[in-house]
Amino acid sequence: MTAEALPAELRRAIMQIARTPRLLVACDYDGTLAPIMENPDEARPRSESVGALRSLAGLHETTTAVISGRALRDLATLSRLPSEVHLVGSHGSEFDIGFVHELDAHARDLHRRVEEELDRLIEGVAGASLEVKPASIAVHVRRASREDAHRIVEAVHNGPCTWDGVSTTDGKEVVELSVVQTNKGAALDTLRHQVGATAAVFIGDDVTDEKAFARLAGPDLGIKVGGGESLAQYNVDDPEQVATVLAFMLEERRNWLYGEQSPPIERLSMLASERSVALVTPDAKLTWLCHPGPDAPAVFADLLGGESAGHFSIKPHRNGLPLGQRYLPNTMTVETRWSRLLVTDYMEPECPAHRTDIVRVISGEAAASIVFAPRPEFGGVPVRLLPEEDGLRVLGTSEPFVLRAPGVQWEITSDGLHDTASALVQPEPGRPVVLELRCGTTDLGPHDLPELDRRAKAGEYWSSWATTLKLPTVEPELVARSALTLRGLADADTGGVMAAATTSLPEEIGGVRNWDYRYCWIRDGAMTVRELVTLGSLEEADGFLRWLHGVLSTLAGPERLHPLYTLSGTQLGAEAVIDSLPGYKGSRPVRVGNLANHQVQLDVFGPVVELVVTLAEARGMLRDEDWQMVRAMAEAVKRRWNEPDHGIWEERHMPRHRVYSRVMCWLTLDRAIKLAEVYDRPIPAGWPELRDEIAADVLEKGWNAEVNAFTTAYDGTDLDAASLFVGLSGLLDPQDERFQQTVTAIEAELRSGSTVYRYHRDDGLPGGEGGFHLCAAWMIEAYLLTGRRTEAQELFEQLVDAAGPTGLLPEQYDPIAERSLGNHPQAYSHIGLIRCARLLAAQ
Numbered sequence: 001m002t003a004e005a006l007p008a009e010l011r012r013a014i015m016q017i018a019r020t021p022r023l024l025v026a027c028d029y030d031g032t033l034a035p036i037m038e039n040p041d042e043a044r045p046r047s048e049s050v051g052a053l054r055s056l057a058g059l060h061e062t063t064t065a066v067i068s069g070r071a072l073r074d075l076a077t078l079s080r081l082p083s084e085v086h087l088v089g090s091h092g093s094e095f096d097i098g099f100v101h102e103l104d105a106h107a108r109d110l111h112r113r114v115e116e117e118l119d120r121l122i123e124g125v126a127g128a129s130l131e132v133k134p135a136s137i138a139v140h141v142r143r144a145s146r147e148d149a150h151r152i153v154e155a156v157h158n159g160p161c162t163w164d165g166v167s168t169t170d171g172k173e174v175v176e177l178s179v180v181q182t183n184k185g186a187a188l189d190t191l192r193h194q195v196g197a198t199a200a201v202f203i204g205d206d207v208t209d210e211k212a213f214a215r216l217a218g219p220d221l222g223i224k225v226g227g228g229e230s231l232a233q234y235n236v237d238d239p240e241q242v243a244t245v246l247a248f249m250l251e252e253r254r255n256w257l258y259g260e261q262s263p264p265i266e267r268l269s270m271l272a273s274e275r276s277v278a279l280v281t282p283d284a285k286l287t288w289l290c291h292p293g294p295d296a297p298a299v300f301a302d303l304l305g306g307e308s309a310g311h312f313s314i315k316p317h318r319n320g321l322p323l324g325q326r327y328l329p330n331t332m333t334v335e336t337r338w339s340r341l342l343v344t345d346y347m348e349p350e351c352p353a354h355r356t357d358i359v360r361v362i363s364g365e366a367a368a369s370i371v372f373a374p375r376p377e378f379g380g381v382p383v384r385l386l387p388e389e390d391g392l393r394v395l396g397t398s399e400p401f402v403l404r405a406p407g408v409q410w411e412i413t414s415d416g417l418h419d420t421a422s423a424l425v426q427p428e429p430g431r432p433v434v435l436e437l438r439c440g441t442t443d444l445g446p447h448d449l450p451e452l453d454r455r456a457k458a459g460e461y462w463s464s465w466a467t468t469l470k471l472p473t474v475e476p477e478l479v480a481r482s483a484l485t486l487r488g489l490a491d492a493d494t495g496g497v498m499a500a501a502t503t504s505l506p507e508e509i510g511g512v513r514n515w516d517y518r519y520c521w522i523r524d525g526a527m528t529v530r531e532l533v534t535l536g537s538l539e540e541a542d543g544f545l546r547w548l549h550g551v552l553s554t555l556a557g558p559e560r561l562h563p564l565y566t567l568s569g570t571q572l573g574a575e576a577v578i579d580s581l582p583g584y585k586g587s588r589p590v591r592v593g594n595l596a597n598h599q600v601q602l603d604v605f606g607p608v609v610e611l612v613v614t615l616a617e618a619r620g621m622l623r624d625e626d627w628q629m630v631r632a633m634a635e636a637v638k639r640r641w642n643e644p645d646h647g648i649w650e651e652r653h654m655p656r657h658r659v660y661s662r663v664m665c666w667l668t669l670d671r672a673i674k675l676a677e678v679y680d681r682p683i684p685a686g687w688p689e690l691r692d693e694i695a696a697d698v699l700e701k702g703w704n705a706e707v708n709a710f711t712t713a714y715d716g717t718d719l720d721a722a723s724l725f726v727g728l729s730g731l732l733d734p735q736d737e738r739f740q741q742t743v744t745a746i747e748a749e750l751r752s753g754s755t756v757y758r759y760h761r762d763d764g765l766p767g768g769e770g771g772f773h774l775c776a777a778w779m780i781e782a783y784l785l786t787g788r789r790t791e792a793q794e795l796f797e798q799l800v801d802a803a804g805p806t807g808l809l810p811e812q813y814d815p816i817a818e819r820s821l822g823n824h825p826q827a828y829s830h831i832g833l834i835r836c837a838r839l840l841a842a843q
Helices: 008-017 047-057 072-079 105-122 146-158 184-195 207-213 239-258 451-466 476-488 522-534 539-552 605-619 624-640 659-678 687-702 721-728 737-750 773-785 789-801 827-842
Strands: 023-027 062-067 086-089 129-132 136-140 167-171 174-178 199-204 221-225 234-236 269-272 277-280 285-290 298-300 311-316 324-327 334-337 341-347 356-364 368-373 384-388 391-395 401-404 411-414 419-425 433-439 812-814 819-821
Touching: 008 221, 008 234, 008 239, 023 047, 023 184, 023 239, 047 062, 047 239, 062 184, 072 086, 086 184, 105 129, 105 136, 105 146, 136 146, 146 174, 167 207, 184 199, 184 207, 199 207, 199 239, 207 221, 221 239, 234 239, 269 341, 269 476, 277 341, 285 356, 311 356, 341 451, 356 451, 384 419, 451 476, 476 522, 476 827, 522 539, 522 605, 522 827, 539 605, 539 624, 605 624, 605 659, 624 659, 624 687, 659 687, 659 721, 687 721, 721 737, 721 773, 737 773, 773 789, 773 827, 789 827
Parallel strands: 023 062, 023 199, 062 086, 199 221, 221 234
Antiparallel strands: 129 136, 136 174, 167 174, 269 277, 277 285, 285 298, 285 311, 311 368, 324 334, 334 341, 341 356, 356 433, 368 419, 384 391, 391 401, 401 433, 411 419, 812 819
């Protein structure tokens, strides 16, 4: 029997509860997992139900149990259920996980007296029997004559059932007398509390199961097997349908938890406008979009929660894998191609500030299926879709959304909380189907320009910029794609630059190292726009410095800077978890916000001052406001350089005296002094001396003779790829033996094939991570500085190979599982690729 045989309302309820963070699934045994038998000893569970319960129990944050009136020993022997499924016997008197009720002397004496009296009542009655359990005794009359059965049940009710200390549970052809106060509802509550379930399912057929149904509330789900009055919300016919329910629940739970169809991270392509981004899968599913900005809640979060979290899909009606996906040259327009179908996606540039518009064009000869399932606020608000003549209106959200789709006939379905629209369209030669998602407006009217003109305008927005870049001779197309990606991460209105387009893509599949990178880190932003300056584009640097001056204007001094801010330059709210999303391939929690906002990171001044140096060189002049900022940052270093901090990697341990942070403090002063010398600015007293003092401090305390390397910090022997900056920054001559030994030591400990890890120390978080593409780029630069060009070339080629088919790189790479990890696309990774290509081309 397939899930389609279940009532639609029950299927929707199962889909809903399968998405709870911690699920408890509990069932009765007789009449539920196993059919009712004349001889109870022959009641075997259906194998399909056993398999589904076992598989459910093997899932993350999922517990299964059988709560039966049978004695625990008999239940275990008869059911032969696997150990993963918890067993509760005697209506909750006996638990296989250590909850067996201990009987005191009075209860043991009462148990003995009840047994003697029941023995007397059934003596000589054919078909009547007793089932003696540790805390109760059941009287079975199923096989007795109707007259004898009625007489015995009446005698039991009028006799021992009335004794003090005895509780009675009536079932089908059975009466159970217990000397402890318990029932299936209490047992269900005990299990729920023990596993911390956020929702529970109970399936049962007997009157004794009503005590469990009575305990269900809120998101819980009760299913009665068979007819009759019940407190359960839903009914199924028999144990065969129970097996179908459990199998469907397993499928929904597994898909929700692990996202088995999640595409490899590096194969996601980014759409961009001047102030927003979206991600498209290799088969043209819009899998990630936030509105009203890229750091706002998601409208489509399929990437982190599967299709139930929102998506906008287009594919051939007769299914088939796409032949390929590409960017149109020098644009952010993505084409996904099947043999007789083409989907073209782009974001509208130069829209009003409150708008996010995406155009999706379907052309070719094949019929195409469209599914539009918006889920604003990470799916947290109910959504209705209202069809109108020219498209769909999204109702129930604080932000307006419409989908303009003239001529498309929609079928609207609901899961009880959200509407989903589906359609089948047939493009014709010269008449493509055009879909326009407009976020931030109620306007469903036609656009002023034809679609082809708008597509050309969107392409021109990017290509007119890309063709001005000064590209290296090494991998020029990939460098151009990296530059376009970095520009796409920048907000042209505010000047802020995202570290990455996503939140919570994992550093370890199934792990907890899932961070929100949709914000502007001062360090990352400065490094991003500086790399664009080296390619000949200055406007992003101007915008970022304007953003940074705005942030500084609200502070008493640069030492008050937080490591990161929103794209608009405001402080972040508290870090929070979206419990309703299972994460990419089950990697939880899904986070919004970032606790690093409150850390001390003394290295952030260095990249900013280097940006000012590079920008001044490109212009041939130093702006006064930039010099004043550099002076203030140098003075901040003067006051705080010898403090411990959390460092570039934002570890959540106690602060340490980190080599990289000290090097960046030195670099801040060194570059500030050089700026003053080149652009005729006065050098404040004490700067040169302090620069020398910091260098001496690093060379003395950062070097560890035991490991023959500059270590992470002054207090240990652990290594860190960021310590390569002792030579990369110029603090130490790259030909110095200590730098060469550091390169060798970091290579030996932290490089693994095609990637380089940040470190291998305990950083206070469980689990592991991949190697960082940025760290591999630093190693390439270190190889070049130490005369090891062959190794540099080989590692660079491996970095290039890690890019996805459309040229994008996430944060990390796992060389063991050979898969990409981390948020995507990551500015750091593309910064490293551009810099390495330039350095290799210059040699």
